[in-house]
Amino acid sequence: MLMTALFLSSCGDRSDQNAQNSGVEEVQEEVELEGAVTPETSPVIQPVTTPQQLPEGNVQLPEIDPLEVEGDISIAGSSTVFPISLAIYENFIQYGYAGKIKLDSIGSGAGFRLFCEEGESDISNASRPIKEEEVEACTAIGRQPIEFRIGTDALAIVVNPANEFITNVTKEELATIFTAEKWSDVNSDWPNEIIERFVPGEDSGTFDFFVEEVLDDNGQRLLNAPNTELSEDDNYIEQNVASNSNAIGFMGYAYYKQNANELKILSIEEIVPSPEVIENGDYIFSRPLLIYSDANVIRNKPQVGHFINFYLNNVNKIIEEVGYFPSSSQTLDASKNRLLEVME
Structure with a gap:
C-alpha cells in the first residue's frame, strides 16, 4: 500500500510526499493535526470571532468552544469528502482545539470497514449511503451508524483537453466507452485509437456510484475492461488523463474544479454540472456527501459530538x-436534529 502522509505540528511545519501508482492499488492519505495552527490551504470560516453563529435553517445546535474540547478524534473514509473534513478540522484547530485529529483518505468502503468491522474510527466519511451489509457489520460490534448529510457532489467525466471529437455523451455511450477497447468501437466517426481509462478503485464510493448509474451495478464490466487502471488517488487519475490524449476518467467535481485548466469536462445528456442543475436535479450524476458516527461513540467521546456540531454549523x-x-437548510436541519437526539 502506497501512502501519502501529511503531518502538521503546532509550529506549522508541513511535509508532503506524493507517490505514483499503477494498476489496482489502495492509496491512503493520512493527515494529523495537533495543537493550535493557522491553516494555509483550506478556506477559513468567517466570522472568526463567532464561528458557531449561523443564520441558516431553524435548528440551532449548542455553541461549542473548541478551546474547551479535549480528547483525540479519528476520521477515515471517502477521498471525495476528505477535503471538506480537512477544511473543517483545520478551522476547528484554528479556533483553539488542542487535541489530535487523525484523518485518513482511504475510500468509502475501506472507511466503513474501519468503522463497522474494526471499530477503530469515530467518524466515517462517505460519498455514498452505507450498505445493508455494512450496517450489519456495525451492529455486530455494537454500533448503530447515524447518518449526517453535509453536502452534494457531482461526478465529473473528464478527458484530455486535446480531445476534440467528444464534448457530450449519453449514459449509453458512457457504458460502451468504459468497456470497449477503442474509441471507434463506440462511434465509427471517432479515432481508431485505444481508450485509456483511469478510474477510482473499488473501495471508492465514486466507483460504486458510477457503476450503479452507468453499468447496471455490474462492477466486473469495468474491472474486466482492457486498458483500465484503478487508483484511490484522485490526483493520479487527474495526472494521467491530463497527460494522455486518448484517456478518459471520472472523479468528484471538486477534483475537476481544482484542475480545470488541465482537464476537459464532458456534458452528460447535454447538461454540464453546475450549482443550478445540481440543485434542481437535472444533472444525473449528483450524489450525497455524508459523515457517519455512532451514538455510543458520541456519548463516550464528547469531543466527537463537539466536532460534528462544529462541522454541521460551519460546513455550508x-x-x-x-x-x-x-x-439545503432543510437537509442540514435534519442532520442537526439527529445530533441533538444523541446529545440529549
Missing part, C-alpha cells in the same frame, strides 16, 4: 470554496 460556509455544493 466553506463547501463551495472546496468545490462542492451546499445542502
Whole structure:
C-alpha cells in the first residue's frame, strides 16, 4: 500500500510526499493535526470571532468552544469528502482545539470497514449511503451508524483537453466507452485509437456510484475492461488523463474544479454540472456527501459530538470554496436534529 502522509505540528511545519501508482492499488492519505495552527490551504470560516453563529435553517445546535474540547478524534473514509473534513478540522484547530485529529483518505468502503468491522474510527466519511451489509457489520460490534448529510457532489467525466471529437455523451455511450477497447468501437466517426481509462478503485464510493448509474451495478464490466487502471488517488487519475490524449476518467467535481485548466469536462445528456442543475436535479450524476458516527461513540467521546456540531454549523460556509455544493437548510436541519437526539 502506497501512502501519502501529511503531518502538521503546532509550529506549522508541513511535509508532503506524493507517490505514483499503477494498476489496482489502495492509496491512503493520512493527515494529523495537533495543537493550535493557522491553516494555509483550506478556506477559513468567517466570522472568526463567532464561528458557531449561523443564520441558516431553524435548528440551532449548542455553541461549542473548541478551546474547551479535549480528547483525540479519528476520521477515515471517502477521498471525495476528505477535503471538506480537512477544511473543517483545520478551522476547528484554528479556533483553539488542542487535541489530535487523525484523518485518513482511504475510500468509502475501506472507511466503513474501519468503522463497522474494526471499530477503530469515530467518524466515517462517505460519498455514498452505507450498505445493508455494512450496517450489519456495525451492529455486530455494537454500533448503530447515524447518518449526517453535509453536502452534494457531482461526478465529473473528464478527458484530455486535446480531445476534440467528444464534448457530450449519453449514459449509453458512457457504458460502451468504459468497456470497449477503442474509441471507434463506440462511434465509427471517432479515432481508431485505444481508450485509456483511469478510474477510482473499488473501495471508492465514486466507483460504486458510477457503476450503479452507468453499468447496471455490474462492477466486473469495468474491472474486466482492457486498458483500465484503478487508483484511490484522485490526483493520479487527474495526472494521467491530463497527460494522455486518448484517456478518459471520472472523479468528484471538486477534483475537476481544482484542475480545470488541465482537464476537459464532458456534458452528460447535454447538461454540464453546475450549482443550478445540481440543485434542481437535472444533472444525473449528483450524489450525497455524508459523515457517519455512532451514538455510543458520541456519548463516550464528547469531543466527537463537539466536532460534528462544529462541522454541521460551519460546513455550508466553506463547501463551495472546496468545490462542492451546499445542502439545503432543510437537509442540514435534519442532520442537526439527529445530533441533538444523541446529545440529549
